[in-house]
Amino acid sequence: MAGQSPCIFCKIVAHRFPATIVYEDSDHLAFFPREHLNPGHLLLIPKHHIDYLFDMSAHSYLALWATVAKLAPGLQSVTSAKRVGVAVEGFAVPHVHVHMVPLYAREELNPARATLKDWPAVYGRRSVPNLAVSRTPSGVAVLPRALDGAGYLRR
Numbered sequence: 001m002a003g004q005s006p007c008i009f010c011k012i013v014a015h016r017f018p019a020t021i022v023y024e025d026s027d028h029l030a031f032f033p034r035e036h037l038n039p040g041h042l043l044l045i046p047k048h049h050i051d052y053l054f055d056m057s058a059h060s061y062l063a064l065w066a067t068v069a070k071l072a073p074g075l076q077s078v079t080s081a082k083r084v085g086v087a088v089e090g091f092a093v094p095h096v097h098v099h100m101v102p103l104y105a106r107e108e109l110n111p112a113r114a115t116l117k118d119w120p121a122v123y124g125r126r127s128v129p130n131l132a133v134s135r136t137p138s139g140v141a142v143l144p145r146a147l148d149g150a151g152y153l154r155r
């Protein structure tokens with residue numbers, strides 16, 4: 001289970017590796033990746049470790065994509081993106097993760113565009129709450145927990 005896994009995403013789920021968590025429910029977590037394609041680029045993962053998207057149970061698979069659909073309108077709204085693009089490859093980390101990327105033009109999902117970002121340095125502690133207060137039409141907060149109380153990075 002997650003607590004014993006060397007998987008970096010399982011460590012984030014177990015709060016044993018810092019990440020800027022922007023969404024969490026009982027089965028999913030979303031956070032900023034270290035390398036991003038555009039500001040607001042999120043990774044959405046199932047909390048349960050599984051390597052390959054198409055090895056997921058039908059229930060978990062549908063729940064994952066339902067969560068993508070819940071988060072996308074809020075992400076699009078707070079970033080003023082024309083669209084939110086999604087991509088799943090899974091070569092770098094063998095734990096299912098959906099890239100959710102605010103897009104403004106074609107070709108922006110190209111992984112070759114990825115750049116490293118130090119998110120606290122990019123956003124600072126004061127500007128990220130602009131994202132934190134945004135909500136999707138379904139009432140799901142995007143970035144509800146990243147900045148509350150304990151600070152920017154959850155441990």
Ligand SMILES: [Zn+2]
Nearest residue numbers: 007010049095
């Ligand atoms: Zn994992």
